[in-house]
Amino acid sequence: MKIIILGAGQVGANLAESLVAENNDITVIDLDLSRLALLQDRFDLRTVRGHAAHPSILRMAGAEDADMLVAVTQSDETNLVACRLAATLFNVPTRIARIRSTDFLEAEGGFLAEHFGVDHIISPEQEVTETLRRLIEHPEALQVLDFADGKVRLVAVRAYHGGPLVGHELQDIRRHMPDIDCRVAAIYRRDRGIVPKGITVIEPNDEVFFIAGRKDIPAVMRELRSMERPVKRVMIAGGGNIGRRLAARLERDYEVKLIDHNKAVTNQLAEKLHRTLVLTGDATDEDLLEQENIESMDVFCALTNDDEDNIMSALLAKRMGAHRVISLINRSAYVNLVQGGEIDIAISPAQATVGPLLSKIRRGDMAAVHSLRRGAAEVLEIVVHGDFKTSKVVGRRIGDIALPDGASIAAVIRGEDVSIAHHDTLIEAEDHLVVFALNKRIIPKVEKLFQVGFGFF
Amino acid sequence: MQRLAPVVHVLGLVVLIFSFAMLVPLTTALIGHDAAQHAFDEAFLISLGIGAVLWLGGRRWRRELKTRDGFVLVLLVWTGLPAVATLPFLIYAPGMSFTDAYFETMSGLSTTGATVMSGLDTLPPSLNLWRHLLNWLGGMGIIVLAVAILPLLGIGGRQLLKAELPGPIKDAKLTPRIADTAKMLWVVYAAITLACALALRLAGMDWFDAVCHAFAALSLGGFSTHDASVGYYDSPLIEAVLIFFMLVAALNFVTHLLAFRQKSLVPYHRDPEVFGVLGLVFASILGVSFYVWQAGVYPEFVIALRHVSFNLVSLATDCGFASTDFNQWPVFAPMWMLALSCVTASSGSTGGGLKMIRAVLMFRQGVRELERQLHPAARLPVKIGGHAVPNQIIFAIQAFVMMYVATVVGMTLVLLASGLDFLTAFSAVIACINNAGPGLGEVGPASNYAGLSDFQTWALALTMLLGRLELFTVFVLFTRAFWRG
Numbered sequence: 001m002k003i004i005i006l007g008a009g010q011v012g013a014n015l016a017e018s019l020v021a022e023n024n025d026i027t028v029i030d031l032d033l034s035r036l037a038l039l040q041d042r043f044d045l046r047t048v049r050g051h052a053a054h055p056s057i058l059r060m061a062g063a064e065d066a067d068m069l070v071a072v073t074q075s076d077e078t079n080l081v082a083c084r085l086a087a088t089l090f091n092v093p094t095r096i097a098r099i100r101s102t103d104f105l106e107a108e109g110g111f112l113a114e115h116f117g118v119d120h121i122i123s124p125e126q127e128v129t130e131t132l133r134r135l136i137e138h139p140e141a142l143q144v145l146d147f148a149d150g151k152v153r154l155v156a157v158r159a160y161h162g163g164p165l166v167g168h169e170l171q172d173i174r175r176h177m178p179d180i181d182c183r184v185a186a187i188y189r190r191d192r193g194i195v196p197k198g199i200t201v202i203e204p205n206d207e208v209f210f211i212a213g214r215k216d217i218p219a220v221m222r223e224l225r226s227m228e229r230p231v232k233r234v235m236i237a238g239g240g241n242i243g244r245r246l247a248a249r250l251e252r253d254y255e256v257k258l259i260d261h262n263k264a265v266t267n268q269l270a271e272k273l274h275r276t277l278v279l280t281g282d283a284t285d286e287d288l289l290e291q292e293n294i295e296s297m298d299v300f301c302a303l304t305n306d307d308e309d310n311i312m313s314a315l316l317a318k319r320m321g322a323h324r325v326i327s328l329i330n331r332s333a334y335v336n337l338v339q340g341g342e343i344d345i346a347i348s349p350a351q352a353t354v355g356p357l358l359s360k361i362r363r364g365d366m367a368a369v370h371s372l373r374r375g376a377a378e379v380l381e382i383v384v385h386g387d388f389k390t391s392k393v394v395g396r397r398i399g400d401i402a403l404p405d406g407a408s409i410a411a412v413i414r415g416e417d418v419s420i421a422h423h424d425t426l427i428e429a430e431d432h433l434v435v436f437a438l439n440k441r442i443i444p445k446v447e448k449l450f451q452v453g454f455g456f457f
Numbered sequence: 458m459q460r461l462a463p464v465v466h467v468l469g470l471v472v473l474i475f476s477f478a479m480l481v482p483l484t485t486a487l488i489g490h491d492a493a494q495h496a497f498d499e500a501f502l503i504s505l506g507i508g509a510v511l512w513l514g515g516r517r518w519r520r521e522l523k524t525r526d527g528f529v530l531v532l533l534v535w536t537g538l539p540a541v542a543t544l545p546f547l548i549y550a551p552g553m554s555f556t557d558a559y560f561e562t563m564s565g566l567s568t569t570g571a572t573v574m575s576g577l578d579t580l581p582p583s584l585n586l587w588r589h590l591l592n593w594l595g596g597m598g599i600i601v602l603a604v605a606i607l608p609l610l611g612i613g614g615r616q617l618l619k620a621e622l623p624g625p626i627k628d629a630k631l632t633p634r635i636a637d638t639a640k641m642l643w644v645v646y647a648a649i650t651l652a653c654a655l656a657l658r659l660a661g662m663d664w665f666d667a668v669c670h671a672f673a674a675l676s677l678g679g680f681s682t683h684d685a686s687v688g689y690y691d692s693p694l695i696e697a698v699l700i701f702f703m704l705v706a707a708l709n710f711v712t713h714l715l716a717f718r719q720k721s722l723v724p725y726h727r728d729p730e731v732f733g734v735l736g737l738v739f740a741s742i743l744g745v746s747f748y749v750w751q752a753g754v755y756p757e758f759v760i761a762l763r764h765v766s767f768n769l770v771s772l773a774t775d776c777g778f779a780s781t782d783f784n785q786w787p788v789f790a791p792m793w794m795l796a797l798s799c800v801t802a803s804s805g806s807t808g809g810g811l812k813m814i815r816a817v818l819m820f821r822q823g824v825r826e827l828e829r830q831l832h833p834a835a836r837l838p839v840k841i842g843g844h845a846v847p848n849q850i851i852f853a854i855q856a857f858v859m860m861y862v863a864t865v866v867g868m869t870l871v872l873l874a875s876g877l878d879f880l881t882a883f884s885a886v887i888a889c890i891n892n893a894g895p896g897l898g899e900v901g902p903a904s905n906y907a908g909l910s911d912f913q914t915w916a917l918a919l920t921m922l923l924g925r926l927e928l929f930t931v932f933v934l935f936t937r938a939f940w941r942g
Contacts, residue, residue, distance in 0.1 A: 263836075270836035271845040279834040288834055 001025070001361055002066045004092075006052035006082050007073035008035040010330050011098060011124055014350030015070060015357060018375065020045055024361065027061045030073075053081040055089055063090040070357065072098040072122070080104075080116045087117030094360055096120045098353075100241060120360060127352035129245040132326065135345060136250065136299055139228045139324055140221050142207065142345060145370050147381060147434055148413045152420070153214055154185065154379060154434070156372070157221055159206045165223040171198035173223070181420040182212035182220050185410040185436040186377070193377065193438030195408055209372075211410040211420060211434065228324070231298040233257075235322070237283030237313050238304030239265045242328065242349075244272070246301065251275040257292055259283045283313040286320070295321030302327040307334050311343065318342045335374055351375065363447045367432055378443060380435045381413075384427060386452040391429070393450060399423035404445040406438040463522065464530045466515025471534055472541055473508030476501055479545065481590055486583035493549045493581040500544035507541065525939065531930055535922060539563040545587055556911045563918045565591030567925035568807055570679025570777035570894035573907040573914070577684050582665055585682045589672040593650070595925075596676025596706075596807040645714045650675045653702040660694045674702045677807045679777025679894040686902065687767070688780040696767040696780055707734055707774035709805035729842040730803040730813040737801050738773055742766050745790050752787045765790070768902075773797035775808040777894020784901035788880075791897050795884055798893040809892030809924050811861060815854050817841065822851055860928050865890060868920050875913050889917045890924035 001024045005012050008030035016026050016039060026045040029052045030036050036047035050057035052073050063069065069086040071079035079097040086092040097118045099105055104112065105123060112118045134144035134153075143156040159166045165176060170184055187194045188207040194200065202208065202224070212220050221227065234250055236243045239260030247258045247269075256276040260266050263280050270278040281288040283302065294300070300322035302310035307329050314327040319342075326345045329335050335346045351371045358369040358378075365383040372379060388395035392402070398409050398421050409421045413432035419425065427433070433450075437443055483497035522530065542565070543558035557573045564571045565588050577585065654671035658664060666682055673680045683689035687696060705713070708731060715724035725731050742765055750761035764781050771778040772794040783791050800816040802808025821839045828837055838845035865886055872882035877899070884896030885906070895902040899909075906914065923931055933939055 259834075266836040267838070270838045271840075274840075274843065277832060278836045279832065280836055281834045291834070292832065 001068060002062065003027070003068045003070060003361070004029065004058070004061050004063060004066045006030075006069070006071040006079065007098075008032065008039055008047075009072070009074060011072045011350060011353055013039055014330075014348075015072065015354060016043060016045055018350075018354045018358070018371075019361070022358075022361065027066075029057060029061050051078075053078045053085065055085055058082065058085060058090065063092060066090070066092050068092065068094040068096065068360065070096045070098075072353075074100075076101050076104055080112070080118065083118045084116050094119050096122060096357065096360065098122050098124065100125060102245075120356070122353055122356055124349050124353040125241040125245055127356075128242050128328070128347060128349045129249060131347060131352055132242075132246050132301060132303075133249055135326060136231050136234060136254070138217060138221070139231050139299065140225060141217075143372065145379060147211075147368075147411065148418045148432070150214060151418045152211055152411055152413075152434075153217055154209060154211045154370075154410065154436075155217055155221070156207055156209050157224055159202050159204055159208055160225040161204045162226050163202075163222075163224040166202050166204055166225075168202065169198065170196050170200050170202065176223055177219060180212065180216045180219055182210055182216060183410055183420045183422075184208060184210045185379075185408055186438055188373070193406065195406060195438060209436065213418070213420075229298070233297050234299045234301065235259070235292070235294065235297045235317070237300070237302045237310070237317075238328075239269045239278070240303065240305060243301075243303040244269060246303065247273050247276045257297075259288070259292075284309065284316055286316065289317060289320055297322045298324065300325045304328070307331050311338055314343045318344075332374060348374065362443075364450045376440060378437045378440060379410075380437065380443075380446065382433050382435055382446075382450050384429060384431045384433060384450065386429060390452050391450075393427050393433075394429050396427055397423065398425045398427065401427070402449070404442045404449065406442045407446050408436050410434045410436050460526075461529065462515050462518035463520050464515075464526050464533060465511055466519055467522065467530055468533050468537060469508050469511025469513070469515055471508075472504060472537065473512055475538055475541060475594075476504035476508055478590060478594060479504065479587070482545070482583040482587040485586050486581065489582055491581035491583050493545065493583045496545045496549035497583060497587075499548050503544055504541045528930055528933055528939075531926060532934060535566070535926060539566050542566065542587075542591055545584060549581070549584060554911070556914050557907070560906065560914045560918045561588070562591060563921055564894075565589075565678065565680065566595035567892050567921040568592055568595045568676045568678040568775075568809070569889060569892040569921045569924075570673065571889060571896075571900070571917070571921075572680065572905050573909075575684055575905060575907060577682055578689075580682075582682075585669060586665075588680045589669040589678070589682075592676045592678025592680050593672035596646070596672075596678065641714055642710050645710055645717060646675065649702070649705060649713065653698070656698045656702070657695065660698045661690070661692055662695060670699070671702070673778070674699050674776065675706045675807065677703065677706050677774055677776040677802070677809075677892070679771065679775075681778060686779045687771075691780075693763055696763070699778060700767060700770045703770050703774045703776045703778075704735065704738070706776075707802045707806050707808045709803040710807075711805045712803075727842065728803070729817065733813045733817055734801050734803055737797065738770060741773065741793065741797055742769055745769055745793060749786055749790055754786055769794050769797070772893055772895070773801040775802050775810060775891050775893040777888075779895055779902035782901065782903040784897055784903060788897075791884075795887045795893070795897070798887065798891045810890070811858065814841065815857065818846060818851060818854055819858060822855070857928065860932065861890070864920070864923060864928065868916060871916055872913055875910065875916070877909075877913065885917055886920055889920040892921060892924050 003019055003024050003026050005016055005026060005028045008028050012028060016028055020026050020043045027048060028036060028039055028045060029048045029050060031051060033049050036049060040047050048057060048061045063086060069092045071082040073079055076099050083095040083097045086095050095117055099121050112121060135141060138144055141155045141157050145154040184196045186209040187196050208224055210220055231254060233255045236247055236258045239258055243258060247256050250256050251273060257279060258276050259279045259281055261282050266278050266280045294317055300317040302314040304310055310327045310329060314325040318325045324344045327343050329346045329348055335348050338346050355370045359366040365385060366380055367383055368381040370379045384393055386394050411421050411434040412419050412425055435446060437446055479497055479501040483501060486494035486497055539559055539562040542562035546553055546558040560573050650671050653674055654667045657667035657670055669682050681687060709728060712724045712728045716722060746762040746765040749765055750758045755761040767780045768783045775798050799810045800813055802810055802812055804812045804814045818839060818841060825837045825839055839851055868886045869883050881898030881900055884898060885900045888894055888896040900906050
């Protein structure tokens, strides 16, 4: 696919990296020459320097025969204008815009699509905020993904000694919890993926991915590890876009404290947030943390723009007694460095953004794509089309489908119904399947499996 | 004098217009052939003459008024109009001293409702109507009326409203032009007054009393046509109607206007003062009724509830009707009612005192300082209705409260020095600065302010003026900076 990316900031650069890796022709437009030079050095792509919303620049970048335009500059207005131009002047088939302002996001449904030609909106801040919120709701989980509007969730959790199911075969789940429908989709043992079978034994320290109904999640987790106390107190370091949204989202249900060093920012935040206690100061200031009872915090989130600051303040908070610490980290090298150490969870904003985009460039009809384990694995929500003749899956039982090695079907969404996948579940056309791919290499095979044969047309 | 001339010119116009208000009681006198007819004839002509002389005399210095002129004008209007308004009383009853007449008209225009007159039941109806009309005109401020009319004459009015409209948040403008706002507020005020008069008529008053009491209730003035005030009727229904309209008048008229316009109750929900005013009043009614009943004043709780409801609402909203002599209750009850009168009126209402919004902000400021002890690094804005209030306003309110307390203490000391007992002096000052009306002791609901000496009467008239003009408007004239230019 020929894709133009507007903006070479964090989001743009990360997108470029993932998309180049998937064999796409990428052109990046930005005003800053040094950023472009850096990108060009690292990846095989083309760069154009200029204003992203100017028609001449877009033409220069090859907008006329581009398949997709992804506008991810810092400015919402630039992104919207670029999408409009791409639609009107260049007939780019797919136009995606990054929108930060909640004003635009909450505006009358559809006006962005109708008047600005935006096919798909991505909002990294919103994605990350939602991710954080889910992690705070399930404090034991490493990762939580929603499917079918949150009716079912895919949860990653580390198994520990003492969980009733640890040391047992997976088929024992049924005996342990006869009323609960759940399916283990994948297990990672020492960073190697295993496709779970009935006889697979869960070992301590395994990273277990399971899917279950939202209300059943705590019960399943209780089988795998001892439960944490429910989260009540949350401290957030960094009052930027993400910190502010998270505080606003959480303040009704939790006791939230937010720290930022910029007085102008905290003044503004204190005005907008109603129950959050807004503090001015440095999140790496021991005295401040001590004064604000860091040791009684259930979750500490380091959400500034600066990776190093986030890591240091998260480490400090953990050392001083915060129960669980989450850090926002942009650089993928750092993510690998810290995760699983003293910092409980490292979140990469780029990964949260790449997923929705990937669903647009994949072959076959993908409703959603989520990147897992820093891009190594994926969960796909695939829409099944065709009939028994043209499709290799429709009208067959899950047990009979020839899935590539390393892939498994975790759940079936049929209209409003969501069911956890079993061997005897029959697939119908227009079902949404949640498919777990342990390894990125098998994804083309998965795509091929779900494509409709020529007879369909 | 050069600086005062343009202000005097405008004052002349205000007096001129005000003199036409005398035509209302004059008409009543003509229809009813009462004894005060000649008093209004002459008073009308005299005040018309005074107004014309001032207006024409100042014409040479006519210019656009500045903010400073606004302060002077407000003070001159609020001291000058009561003086003009005394004319009918002085002409009708030559024996009445100017001091007493001025106290009465100041009490009327400042919507206090304290009276030095007795034998109200036998006073000519036209004079009674004049007293109530003063209440009503004073209610929303003659200046607001002037603001609505004067701009038509080409005289700028914005600076006047700033000095006049009560309450700390003055910039919440509803329409781009101040005159339109004033006119709409006037309409709402008049419409509710009309509703009140109809309700009182249906509840059993005659037309004359219904109109007079509606004037006094909506302006939260509290004059009555009877010495026994509302107690004269001894009717729970009339009391209930008045309670409702007094509470209505104690809320912000801007909120009423918004509710009228949007045809919904949402504006009341959004108004940060409504909950405080109504909540405090209702909780106090229950508490004080229980207290008075337990103290054995009334044999049954329901009777205590009836009397406490009316008198407490009346005093708390700074109206000043009375249905019984609450002076006889254990002293906690009337003291609590006087304390309420300081806070349970909204800004933008016709009530007086500190106003609920200032009380709420001061309370939150107090809480903020306590929280700051625990979280020294926290940003803790004082918020009202979800919006942060600038510190500058908090400081201004602190200064206001300080001056308010100092004024109460100072005036109480002055009255004590003049020979009053403490309860009378203190309660009279509170009742006058809040523009409530009856106090306790010698100035309680069963008696009136007639027993005070001339000096004490003037002191209390000044207190009413200070309360009505929210202290600052008056005090600013005594700063050196004001006169330096």
